[in-house]
Amino acid sequence: MAAALTRLTKPASLAFSSVNIIRRCFSSAVAVSETNNAASYVPPFVLDSNRPRKDPKDRNVQWVFLGCPGVGKGTYASRLCNLLGVPHIATGDLVREELASSGPLSQQLSEIVNQGKLVSDEIIISLLSKRLEAGEAKGESGFILDGFPRTIQQAEILEGVTDIDLVVNLKLQEDILIDKCLGRRICSQCGGNFNVASINVKGENGKRGISMAPLLPPPHCMSKLITRSDDTEAVVKQRLRIYNEKSQPVEEFYRSQGKLLEFDLPGGIPESWPKLLQVLNLDDEEKQSAAA
Numbered sequence: 001m002a003a004a005l006t007r008l009t010k011p012a013s014l015a016f017s018s019v020n021i022i023r024r025c026f027s028s029a030v031a032v033s034e035t036n037n038a039a040s041y042v043p044p045f046v047l048d049s050n051r052p053r054k055d056p057k058d059r060n061v062q063w064v065f066l067g068c069p070g071v072g073k074g075t076y077a078s079r080l081c082n083l084l085g086v087p088h089i090a091t092g093d094l095v096r097e098e099l100a101s102s103g104p105l106s107q108q109l110s111e112i113v114n115q116g117k118l119v120s121d122e123i124i125i126s127l128l129s130k131r132l133e134a135g136e137a138k139g140e141s142g143f144i145l146d147g148f149p150r151t152i153q154q155a156e157i158l159e160g161v162t163d164i165d166l167v168v169n170l171k172l173q174e175d176i177l178i179d180k181c182l183g184r185r186i187c188s189q190c191g192g193n194f195n196v197a198s199i200n201v202k203g204e205n206g207k208r209g210i211s212m213a214p215l216l217p218p219p220h221c222m223s224k225l226i227t228r229s230d231d232t233e234a235v236v237k238q239r240l241r242i243y244n245e246k247s248q249p250v251e252e253f254y255r256s257q258g259k260l261l262e263f264d265l266p267g268g269i270p271e272s273w274p275k276l277l278q279v280l281n282l283d284d285e286e287k288q289s290a291a292a
């Protein structure tokens with residue numbers, strides 16, 4: 001375990017979309033997860049040595065989306081990815097894919113995720129490296145990361161292997177976040193993401209009011225809707241506590257580098273999307289093609 005963790009704390013050696021990838025397998029190693037304190041399987045992860053960083057003009061954007069559970073990182077990150085032609089890489093999706101695969105990690109992951117805890121850095125970096133390696137093989141350039149980094153250690157590892165141009169921090173008040181998580185629905189057939197919550201908070205005591213219409217599925221998805229197993233009230237509250245403890249320092253990490261763009265969501269998608277494009281300085285032509 002110590003050897004694996006030592007490697008993890010040497011950020012410059014971790015691969016990120018690399019040309020010269022060395023795969024090291026630790027499949028027989030046993031580590032203690034920082035977050036669940038239980039003996040656990042450590043998957044293979046990818047290491048890289050001395051990969052040169054690409055000049056920003058020779059690659060696509062490399063952005064990160066931060067924000068509490070339920071804020072809409074996935075929604076806005078995937079829209080921007082369509083607009084900018086970069087992959088949307090959500091570590092939560094990678095975790096759920098691994099869970100569904102019934103591979104060696106799935107039992108361990110299901111316990112961690114359903115308790116609202118964070119998966120260990122070793123596992124997350126392994127899943128992310130695998131995803132980036134597959135993307136590189138397909139010729140992907142740039143990315144928007146959603147749900148990574150979530151700890152200072154993850155942010156330092158990322159910093160050690162690649163340049164992040166911009167970090168968008170989406171913000172909403174906490175009671176709305178809980179309602180939005182509880183209203184989330186996924187179509188088990190097409191994979192579409194919807195939300196049945198209707199948010200209507202009156203402005204009072206200096207707090208601004210906010211309305212968000214539900215994002216309802218088309219009729220053919222209606223009977224196939226499922227809810228994420230970690231979107232229960234108790235687990236959402238636990239995820240919010242963990243966000244405040246472990247992920248909020250990541251905001252400060254990027255704020256101090258002058259890379260953090262704070263974005264208070266003004267409402268649902270029809271109000272927030274054009275404003276987000278405006279603050280990101282994406283021009284009208286791009287706005288129109290995004291709306292199409």
Ligand SMILES: Nc1ncnc2c1ncn2[C@@H]1O[C@H](COP(=O)(O)OP(=O)(O)O)[C@@H](O)[C@H]1O
Pocket residue numbers: 068069070091092093095112113116117118119120121124146147148149150151154230239
């Ligand atoms: N970067 C990460 N580090 C550790 N655990 C992660 C990370 N990304 C996702 N996870 C795990 O996957 C779960 C779901 O993630 P995600 O879909 O991003 O949820 P959320 O709605 O809480 O933002 C998290 O609660 C956590 O257990």
